[in-house]
Amino acid sequence: MPADSSAAAFFDIDNTMMQGASVYWLARGLAARKYFTTADLARFAWSQLRFRLLAREHNGDMSHAKQAALAFVKGWPVGELRRLSEEIFDELMAERIWSGTRALAQLHLDAGQRVWLVTAAPIELGQVMADRLGLTGALGTVAEVDQGRYTGRLVGDLLHGPAKAEAIAALAGDEGLDLRRCTAYSDSANDLPMLSLVGHAVAVNPDATLRREARQRNWEIRDFRTGRKAARIAVPSALGTGMVIGAVLATAAIRRRQGHSG
Numbered sequence: 001m002p003a004d005s006s007a008a009a010f011f012d013i014d015n016t017m018m019q020g021a022s023v024y025w026l027a028r029g030l031a032a033r034k035y036f037t038t039a040d041l042a043r044f045a046w047s048q049l050r051f052r053l054l055a056r057e058h059n060g061d062m063s064h065a066k067q068a069a070l071a072f073v074k075g076w077p078v079g080e081l082r083r084l085s086e087e088i089f090d091e092l093m094a095e096r097i098w099s100g101t102r103a104l105a106q107l108h109l110d111a112g113q114r115v116w117l118v119t120a121a122p123i124e125l126g127q128v129m130a131d132r133l134g135l136t137g138a139l140g141t142v143a144e145v146d147q148g149r150y151t152g153r154l155v156g157d158l159l160h161g162p163a164k165a166e167a168i169a170a171l172a173g174d175e176g177l178d179l180r181r182c183t184a185y186s187d188s189a190n191d192l193p194m195l196s197l198v199g200h201a202v203a204v205n206p207d208a209t210l211r212r213e214a215r216q217r218n219w220e221i222r223d224f225r226t227g228r229k230a231a232r233i234a235v236p237s238a239l240g241t242g243m244v245i246g247a248v249l250a251t252a253a254i255r256r257r258q259g260h261s262g
Contacts, residue, residue: 004112006178008136010168010194011105012186013119013129018205022121022129029088036072070227073122074152078145085128095134100224101204104185105135113174118168118184118194120160139167166194189213 014021030036105115114136119126127139142155145260157163172179180199184191189209195201203214203221212222 002112005176007111007181007183008116008172008175008177009105009108009137009183009185010116010118010198011101011135011184011206012164012188012191012194013117013121013126015187016091017097017101017117017129017133017183019098022093022125023121024086025092025096026088026121028091030084033084035084071152073143073150076150078148078150081122081124081150082128085122085125086132089125089128089132093129097124098205098224100222101185102133104202104204104222105133108183109134113144116168116171118159118164120158120164138142139164139171144237161190162193164191165197168194168197170191186210195219 006028011017014023023098027036088184108115116136117126117130117138117140117157119140121139121140123138123140123142128139128249130138139159141157141159144153144155159167168182169179171177174180179197182198184195184198185202185204186195187203187205187210188207190211191215195203199218201214201219203210203219205223205225206214206221211221213219
């Protein structure tokens with residue numbers, strides 16, 4: 001199939017390409033490897049919750065809290081997060097890829113189009129997922145690096161909401177894409193800017209707000225969930241990054257108590 005250089009597809013990750021929140025499974029894998037202490041997880045969960053509350057209170061203004069978003073990797077060598085992301089993807093995430101969404105991505109690849117993942121998760125994790133799935137690449141949140149180690153600060157903003165649309169528009173300019181011929185996939189109303197940017201929007205496993213919006217705009221809807229499974233899978237994304245990592249902390253605490261009582 002000849003390359004179609006002016007069209008591409010953009011996929012959100014959490015609850016769109018995979019079941020649940022990618023950063024939740026990353027945190028689970030890191031906790032299992034003792035990369036987080038209880039205090040580390042508590043600080044990170046609190047910073048993420050504070051970030052989201054501030055963003056909401058200031059109508060999406062993330063400037064006051066964004067610097068805390070990747071503080072958990074401060075001091076790590078650059079290659080460490082990539083290596084761990086590869087291990088944890090293979091161990092915990094690969095089996096949670098939606099086969100239906102993966103098939104949609106393959107349709108674009110088979111048509112000669114490029115396919116990018118677009119996520120608020122660290123770019124390293126997004127790129128690992130893109131590589132493992134045979135996709136073109138990923139757009140994600142970028143951590144600042146100094147002398148080969150993470151500083152704990154961000155380069156720019158979290159890739160969330162309108163920032164996703166801005167990143168896609170910039171990539172389209174660099175790659176010569178015609179956004180009217182591009183397709184975007186997401187489960188969340190938070191990604192309406194991204195979905196509205198392209199010529200073809202698809203709501204995948206949509207939340208209630210996005211489902212209503214998709215029906216009003218005559219967007220395609222694909223739902224790969226069924227019954228109780230759908231409700232359970234939606235929980236990590238709905239709780240938010242800080243809350244799900246808080247759940248990891250709580251689970252670890254419960255297991256420690258069970259271990260002591262046994």
